[in-house]
Amino acid sequence: KAIRSIESGLLFYSEEMNQRAKEHMRIEGELRQALLNQELLLYYQPKVSLRSGRIVGAEALLRWRHPVRGLVSPGVFIPVAEETGLILDLGSWVLEEACRQIRAWQDANLIMPPIAVNLSARQFDSKLPQRIAAVLERHQVQPEQINLEITESLLVRGAESVIAIMNELRAMGMRLSLDDFGTGYSSLAYLKKFPISTLKIDRSFVIGLPDEENDCAIARAIVTMAQQLRQEIVAEGVETPEQMNFLRELGCDQLQGYLFSQPVPAADFATMLRDGKRLALGARLPTP
Numbered sequence: 001k002a003i004r005s006i007e008s009g010l011l012f013y014s015e016e017m018n019q020r021a022k023e024h025m026r027i028e029g030e031l032r033q034a035l036l037n038q039e040l041l042l043y044y045q046p047k048v049s050l051r052s053g054r055i056v057g058a059e060a061l062l063r064w065r066h067p068v069r070g071l072v073s074p075g076v077f078i079p080v081a082e083e084t085g086l087i088l089d090l091g092s093w094v095l096e097e098a099c100r101q102i103r104a105w106q107d108a109n110l111i112m113p114p115i116a117v118n119l120s121a122r123q124f125d126s127k128l129p130q131r132i133a134a135v136l137e138r139h140q141v142q143p144e145q146i147n148l149e150i151t152e153s154l155l156v157r158g159a160e161s162v163i164a165i166m167n168e169l170r171a172m173g174m175r176l177s178l179d180d181f182g183t184g185y186s187s188l189a190y191l192k193k194f195p196i197s198t199l200k201i202d203r204s205f206v207i208g209l210p211d212e213e214n215d216c217a218i219a220r221a222i223v224t225m226a227q228q229l230r231q232e233i234v235a236e237g238v239e240t241p242e243q244m245n246f247l248r249e250l251g252c253d254q255l256q257g258y259l260f261s262q263p264v265p266a267a268d269f270a271t272m273l274r275d276g277k278r279l280a281l282g283a284r285l286p287t288p
C-alpha cells in the first residue's frame, strides 16, 4: 500500500512537471513570436529623492501585451526566458528600446534623469560593454543616462572577469545598481570588491517597516553599510508614508514604490516629468 502511494505520488509529481514543461514551452514559443510581433513594451517607474521629493530616475520594466491574455507580468515570462536563453534577445530589445525612448524624450526637450535597465546575469559577458556602446552610439544617448541594475547572483560568481566588465561599464560613464539587495548571498567583504554605485534595498525588507523589528534592523544595517561604502541607497516597494518616513530618517537617498507611482506607460512618465510631479514629504523632520 505504501509503495502504491509512493508510486502515485511520483506519478502525480511527474505529471505536474510535465504540465510545467509544456507551459514553459508554450510561453517560450509565444515569447519568440512576441519579439517579432512587437508585443513587448517598457513601463517606467519613477525613483524620487527623499531630500527634494523630485523625480531623479526611473526603472524601465518589461511588459508583454499578449493578444489573448492581455498584459503579462515579467514575473511569469522572465524566468522562462532566463531558462531558455531567450533573455539575451529580450535584454537586447530592452536596451535598444530604452535608448530609443530616451532619445525621443530628449528630442522633445525633456530633461531626463538616468533610466535604469535590468540586466540578466546571462547578458554579462566580455562583449557587453561593446554591445551597449553600439546601442548608445546608434541612438546618440550619453552613457550617463543609463543605470544598469544587476543582481547578487552575478557577484556570487565572483570572477575577476565580472569585476573587469563592471569597471569597463563604469569607466564608460554608466551607473551600476545592485538590485534586490539582501536577498542573495553577498557579504559585506564581497561587496567592496565591486564598483557598485547604488544599492537597492529589496521590497521584502521594506514591507515590515516601521513595525517589524527585524526589518528595521536589516534596513538600518544596509543603509549604514552603503553610507560607509559611499554608495547611494534606493528603497524598493515603498507603499506607505510610514515606510517613507522611517527610510528618510535612516538616511536613505531615494524611494521607488506605489506610494509615489506604479510603473506607468512611457507617455505617462513623460507627463510626470514635464509637470514636475513631486513626492509629498510631509512635515520636515526636526534637525538635531
Ligand code: C2E
Residues within 6 Å of the ligand: 045, 060, 061, 062, 073, 074, 075, 078, 087, 091, 094, 117, 118, 119, 120, 149, 179, 180, 203, 236, 237, 238, 239, 256, 257, 258, 259, 263
Ligand atoms: P525588480 O527589478 O526588482 O523590479 C521591481 C519590481 O517591483 C517591479 O515588478 C515593480 O512593479 C515592483 N514594485 C515596485 N514598487 C512596488 C510597490 O510599491 N509594491 C509592490 N507590490 N511592487 C512594487 P515587475 O515590473 O513585475 O518586475 C518584476 C521583476 O522582473 C523585476 O524585479 C526584474 O527582476 C524582472 N524584470 C522586469 N523587467 C526586466 C527586464 O527588462 N530585464 C530583466 N532581465 N528582468 C526584468
Ligand code: MG
Residues within 6 Å of the ligand: 059, 118, 149, 179
Ligand atoms: Mg530592478
Ligand code: MG
Residues within 6 Å of the ligand: 179, 180, 200, 236
Ligand atoms: Mg528590484
Ligand code: MG
Residues within 6 Å of the ligand: 179, 180, 202, 203, 236
Ligand atoms: Mg525586488
